[in-house]
Amino acid sequence: MTATAEISRAAVSRDAQAKALAKRNAAERRFRAYGIAAIAFCFLAVFVLFASIISRGYTAFxxxxxxxxxxxxxxxxxxxxxxxxxxxxxxxxxxxxxxxxxxxxxxxxxxxxxxxxxxxxxxxxxxxxxxxxxxxxxxxxxxxxxxxxxxxxxxxxxxxxxxxxxxxxxxxxxxxxxxxxxxxxxxxxxxxxxxNWTLLTAGASSQPETAGLLVALVGSLYMMLIVVLLAVPFGVAGAVYLEEFAPKNRWTDIIEVNVNNLAAVPSIVYGLLGLAIFINTMGLPRSAPIVGGLVLSLMTLPTIIIATRAALASVPPSIKEAALGVGASKMQTIAHHVLPLAVPGILTGTIIGLVRALGETAPLLMIGMVAFVVDPPKTPLEPATALPIQIYMWATSAERGFTERTGAATIILLLFSFAMNAGAIYLRRRFERRW
Structure with a gap:
């Protein structure tokens, strides 16, 4: 009887284990199905979005x-x-x-x-x-x-x-x-x-058939140049100081917390800041790319600092120790070894910040870049508009023809974004080193 009972208990135990294993396997299959469904839904949403934009805007070309x-x-x-x-x-x-x-x-x-x-x-x-x-x-x-x-x-x-x-x-x-x-x-x-070459070579117009994106393209170009010239060097320099030179105390902790918080501040707050400082206090011209570039530089700066610090921190400590061990100074170690190895991460974070700045609308609305400008600006101090602002103005127009122009402008903006992201991927792979 004892042997028979033990055999029965063993059989029950095996059955319980088999049921538990089957239950875990079923749960794993469900989890995979949920993941596949989520990815499929995301791809479907992106496809519907792009199909809607392209179907509405391709005729404007x-x-x-x-x-x-x-x-x-x-x-x-x-x-x-x-x-x-x-x-x-x-x-x-x-x-x-x-x-x-x-x-x-x-x-x-x-x-x-x-x-x-x-x-x-x-x-x-x-x-x-x-x-x-x-x-x-x-x-x-x-x-x-x-x-x-x-x-x-x-x-x-x-x-x-x-x-x-x-x-x-x-x-x-x-x-x-x-x-x-x-x-x-x-x-x-x-x-x-x-x-439709007019779409790329003409400025603002009240008639859709003669309206173009030239002023918006030039304005966006000026603003991106200003962001590159200001936000990138200051952001990288600030990140290098915080990561490599700044003492670890309460003040640097406060600075780090504020930098992280500034990256999450709504963009319209930067527009209010630009309106108060650059236009009302400093007297810079309203609707000018110089003001838009300064506002977008402030908005992009925290993103570049965070990305650069993460790239610097990813460099193995052994690289720094080896350089210091052969007699290099700390500055030489950073300039000749750490920064070159961190370039892929820095470029990726920088271009992500620039792409975000390229598509911002709210801060530019606050500084008045909704002007009706026919001729493209020759300098960053002349009135202009930007691609996202032009899309906003055309989308709110009552004329039927501006509907397809809105889609076409969105396609061009997306192409710029894709090109910048493709450039980030290429540069990352070009400069990436494995160790």
Missing amino acids: QQSHIALPVTFDAAVIDPDGKRDRTTLFQADYAKLAKNAIYAEVGVDPNNKPLRKKAADLLSRGVDVELRDMVLADPSIIGQTKTVEVTAAGDVDALLKGAIDRKVPEANRQLSDQQLSWIDAMVQKGQISKSF
Whole structure:
């Protein structure tokens, strides 16, 4: 009986162990499934986000143009025949464009309603396009040339499928008469789509078809240069001092705690700080990249200090001890051995900080970088805007055409971010040393 009982107890014990093991294995499988599901959800969310942005913005990289035979009437452009640049600049080029579209669609010049509908097929910036042609080559005055001018935003939206023809005419942006004119010109090959260089070479405009990102690109470039020139050297120097030279006492502990806290401060607080110090106290110009660069430098500085300290701390102590053992000074040890080995981590932290600064909006709003600027700034002291601010302004605009421009600007901002992150990965692998 005793042997039989022991055998039964052993069998029960084995069954219990098997059940416990099966339970642990099931729990492990569930945990793995949760992890895979979480990763899949993240990838799905990123895919949906990018698909939404790209589907909404890729059409902005193409713009519709209308080929029109324009008569550059000397009586309108240069009645004196002196080719004075001021006279050429102030001529009524809109009249030339309107006469060309009237003749093309066959509108009676005395029919004002039809004249307005015909003129609405052209962008309001068509006069600037014709003016630039004349200023670049005054010899075309008096000639009739077929030139491609920008179509109106509604025409462009129709050709891209953003306007539904089935909508009743009273609720549609384009009338039936305008649709018939557009269809006729499309059949004759007068309307075509080409790469929208205006998106990259033009400044602010109230019309979506003539609005561009040039001012925002230049403004962001100036600000990033200022951040690189100020935040990077000061951040690295501060991190080296705190990590290698500063005595370990209460004051350095306070500094370290404050540096860590500053990295978590909301960005709008830095905007308030910049508004109070750089604009109100120091009198720097509002909406200028110099102020935006200074604010973003203050915001990026804690991130660079923390990343640099972590990179310095990751260097094995044996490297320092070996350098000191052969007679190198502490400064030589840091400059010749520690810093070169910490470069990958420093570069990674720096570029992460720069990418964050590139996409900041709140602090720039506080210092007034929402100005309507047509011409790009020549210096960091002139008014400008930035890519995230331009996206914000276009997103809040009521014009339909600015919706796709918002998506296009977001795509460009993401491309800059991806490029900077790719650069960080490359530099990290390029300078990384294994020991």
